[in-house]
Amino acid sequence: MSTTFTLDTATSRATPTPAPMKRLTVPGIARAKGGTPLVMLTAYTARMAQLLDAHCDLLLVGDSLGQVIYGLDTTVRVTLDMMCAHGAAVVRGSYHSVVAVDLPFGTYEAGPAAAFASAARVLRETGCAAVKMEGGAVLADTVRFLVERGIPVMGHVGLTPQAINALGGYGARGKSDAEFAKILSDAKAIADAGAFAMVVEGVVEPLARAITEAVKCPTIGIGGSPACDGQVLVVDDMLGMFERTPRFVRRFDDLAPRIDAAAAAYAGAVRDRSFPAAAELYGVPQHPVAGG
Ligand code: KIV
Numbered sequence: 001m002s003t004t005f006t007l008d009t010a011t012s013r014a015t016p017t018p019a020p021m022k023r024l025t026v027p028g029i030a031r032a033k034g035g036t037p038l039v040m041l042t043a044y045t046a047r048m049a050q051l052l053d054a055h056c057d058l059l060l061v062g063d064s065l066g067q068v069i070y071g072l073d074t075t076v077r078v079t080l081d082m083m084c085a086h087g088a089a090v091v092r093g094s095y096h097s098v099v100a101v102d103l104p105f106g107t108y109e110a111g112p113a114a115a116f117a118s119a120a121r122v123l124r125e126t127g128c129a130a131v132k133m134e135g136g137a138v139l140a141d142t143v144r145f146l147v148e149r150g151i152p153v154m155g156h157v158g159l160t161p162q163a164i165n166a167l168g169g170y171g172a173r174g175k176s177d178a179e180f181a182k183i184l185s186d187a188k189a190i191a192d193a194g195a196f197a198m199v200v201e202g203v204v205e206p207l208a209r210a211i212t213e214a215v216k217c218p219t220i221g222i223g224g225s226p227a228c229d230g231q232v233l234v235v236d237d238m239l240g241m242f243e244r245t246p247r248f249v250r251r252f253d254d255l256a257p258r259i260d261a262a263a264a265a266y267a268g269a270v271r272d273r274s275f276p277a278a279a280e281l282y283g284v285p286q287h288p289v290a291g292g
Helices: 026-030 046-055 080-092 112-126 137-148 161-167 177-192 205-214 255-271
Strands: 006-008 013-015 038-042 058-061 098-102 130-132 153-158 197-201 219-222 230-233
Touching (some): 046 058, 098 112, 112 137, 137 177, 153 205, 177 197, 177 205, 197 205
Parallel strands (some): 038 058, 098 130, 219 230
Antiparallel strands (some): 006 013
16 A cells, blocks of 8 residues: 655645654634633743643734844844744644744735735645634624635734834723723624634733623633633743743742853853863764773
8 A cells, every 4th residue: 555645835744744743723712712721822932832832722923022032122124024924833833733823014904805815825835724813893894805815814902013103002901981891892893703712811800801701702812801612822931931921920939040140150161171071072082992
């Protein structure tokens, strides 16, 4: 019996591939509303995706990579090239989670056609299953346009960091009655347009709860509510890579000082010539011959 091997150009893997786990699907995520909370983390590299994959339902290649990977001050300068490169790496590093990739600022807001072109490029070049877009009712037609053409869309309401220049800060949203009502109606519009899931970021807890009750798709909170249908954190925040920890972040490790200590130990070993040792060299007898 012969097996046909084809090259999957999106992921650069020969298929069939060893697949220890079957990948979850977008419809499966949509059906998770009200069930066991969905687990999502950001990932930007293949190795981190490998480490997180088995524990997550979704991996988000967030445009937070602008700050986390590229040292930018906001997400506004993140490009489609960056998202495609990191999205492809995360898809290559994962077998199980649904991978969603952020559409960066300026690549979808102009209208459905622009958004379709950007999203199609992301799906084609990365092999991911879905794109995420920030915004409310003004984007509903765009979400519907993509979904009707086979591109799953994750919404993102509440604090929308790509709009930082208009918002003026990263404080929690929904404190006034008017803003509460506006964000709730934005969330309903995006869900009704066909989003399969929705990030609810940086809102007062009763608003995250109200959105979760009002929309038919799962909500994934970050600075939201335990009532959300899932939670997401930026992986570097969760690992303790940064000194600053916003209120909504829980550090599940404290990696920054551990990396600092490892780098200091390495530097000391190089400077005192204890690294490399004989066992770390090629062509050096480990056990000198007796009498030699
Ligand atoms: O870009 C990102 O990492 C995100 C999450 C914070 C949800 O959008």
